[in-house]
Amino acid sequence: MKVDQGRWTLVAFLVGAVLSSGNPIAVKFSNAELEPFWGATLRFALAAALMLTVMAALRLRFPRGRALIGAILYGIFNFGLAFACLFYALVELGAGFLQMLLAVIPLITLLLVVVQRLERLRLAAVAGAVLALAGVLLMSQIALDASVSVGTIMVAMGAAFCLAEGAVLVRIFPPEHPVSLNAVGMTVGSGVLLIACLLAGNRMVLPELEATWLALAYMVVIGTGVVFLLWVYVLEHWEASRAVYNFVLLPPITLFFSHLITGEDVGLELVFGGLLILAGVYIGALRSRTPERPEGIPVTAPASTSDPG
Numbered sequence: 001m002k003v004d005q006g007r008w009t010l011v012a013f014l015v016g017a018v019l020s021s022g023n024p025i026a027v028k029f030s031n032a033e034l035e036p037f038w039g040a041t042l043r044f045a046l047a048a049a050l051m052l053t054v055m056a057a058l059r060l061r062f063p064r065g066r067a068l069i070g071a072i073l074y075g076i077f078n079f080g081l082a083f084a085c086l087f088y089a090l091v092e093l094g095a096g097f098l099q100m101l102l103a104v105i106p107l108i109t110l111l112l113v114v115v116q117r118l119e120r121l122r123l124a125a126v127a128g129a130v131l132a133l134a135g136v137l138l139m140s141q142i143a144l145d146a147s148v149s150v151g152t153i154m155v156a157m158g159a160a161f162c163l164a165e166g167a168v169l170v171r172i173f174p175p176e177h178p179v180s181l182n183a184v185g186m187t188v189g190s191g192v193l194l195i196a197c198l199l200a201g202n203r204m205v206l207p208e209l210e211a212t213w214l215a216l217a218y219m220v221v222i223g224t225g226v227v228f229l230l231w232v233y234v235l236e237h238w239e240a241s242r243a244v245y246n247f248v249l250l251p252p253i254t255l256f257f258s259h260l261i262t263g264e265d266v267g268l269e270l271v272f273g274g275l276l277i278l279a280g281v282y283i284g285a286l287r288s289r290t291p292e293r294p295e296g297i298p299v300t301a302p303a304s305t306s307d308p309g
Contacts, residue, residue, distance in 0.1 A: 009237040016230035017246040021253035023223040024095035025261055027087055029215035035202035036087035037193060043216060044079055044190040047224035051183035063176045063184055070173025071184040078166025079189020084196045085159035092152045099254040100274035101156045104132045105247040107280065108164040113241055116168060124283055132280025138273035167244050170235045178232035186224070248278060 030039040063071045089098060107129045114121040170181070197204065207213050234243045251274055 005237065009234055012230040013234050013238075013243070013246060016227050016234065017250060018253060019222055019227050019230075020246065021099070021250050021257060023219060023227070024086075024090060024098050024254055025257060026215040026219045026223060027090045028095055029211050030207075030219070031087065031091050033207055033209050033212045034205070035197075035200075036091055037084060037197035037200050038202040038204050040083045040087040041190055041193040041197050041204075043219045043224065044083065044186050044193060046216070046220045048183065048186035048190050050220060050225050051179060051186055055179050055183045058179060060177050060180045063180055065174075067174045067176045068184070070169055071176060071181050072188050073173075074166055074169045074181065075185030075188030076192055077162045077169065079186055080192025080196075082159045082162035082166065083189065084193055085155045085162065089152050089156040089159065092149065093156065096251065096254045098156055099247075099251040100135075100277055101153065102160050102163070102247050103251050103274070103277045104129075104157075104280070105160045105164050106241065106244045107132055108161055109167060109241050109244045112164055112168050116172065118168070118171065119239075119241060128280040128283035130280070131283060132277045135273045135276030135278075135280060138276060163247075164244065167235060167240045170232060171240045175236055178229045178236070181232055182228050186228075248282070251278070 027039070030043070034042065062068070086098070093101075110119070111121070111129070113119040207216065231243075234246075
């Protein structure tokens with residue numbers, strides 16, 4: 001039984017990575033017609049309605065107590081703040097470029113779990129962070145040459161931080177059914193995005209182009225509904241610092257599909273900067289991962305902030 005569970009978790013991890021790679025491309029199509037914060041609000045409002053419908057069909061209860069607090073915080077960070085930054089950044093950045101920047105998420109996650117006393121900080125993690133930062137700086141310089149602002153890249157880094165913290169929150173708070181957790185999280189996240197939309201003065205109109213509707217359909221059903229159910233499933237069985245390795249797989253997959261669909265340029269300099277990031281992630285995250293927990297200790301047990309590192 002334990003072997004089967006591990007196999008299904010690995011399948012969920014790989015399938016989720018492949019399906020996630022289409023999201024930034026779909027956002028580019030959405031941003032071509034809709035203003036960014038409104039496009040993000042529309043996506044997650046529809047996804048929240050879908051999750052709430054599935055939740056009602058399965059007769060699942062809403063999270064309570066600490067689980068509800070965790071679901072709300074998960075929604076704020078993982079959907080509201082993170083995707084406000086992502087939709088904004090994708091107005092200017094290419095989908096593949098953005099995914100390369102997000103490849104630092106495993107390293108950010110390692111730092112967050114250390115600060116929140118879930119794991120110890122190791123020298124390899126620090127070395128990997130420095131190498132990944134060099135890659136980000138190289139890509140930032142290339143972006144400047146291509147008239148992409150440093151501010152946009154910093155917004156993308158803000159999204160990386162929020163996604164990393166969202167993954168850690170799932171591990172800190174009591175485990176909840178993936179549908180219930182995402183239903184509450186997406187509802188809260190769409191509320192945060194609506195506030196951003198109103199503050200930015202985005203026009204709230206429905207799409208007119210078929211390409212935009214197709215992009216929304218993909219993001220709502222596949223890129224949000226299916227992907228985040230798989231994401232929470234993986235987080236319930238793997239440590240956060242291991243689950244976020246899917247962000248290492250996303251850049252090459254997204255670059256490949258983005259080049260085919262949108263014709264995004266893949267220059268040698270961009271590839272080199274991305275390889276530096278991936279190398280840093282490998283050194284800092286993949287090689288420095290702590291051994292599996294001893295038998296008898298449930299991986300989904302919430303950790304107290306007073307626990308030893």
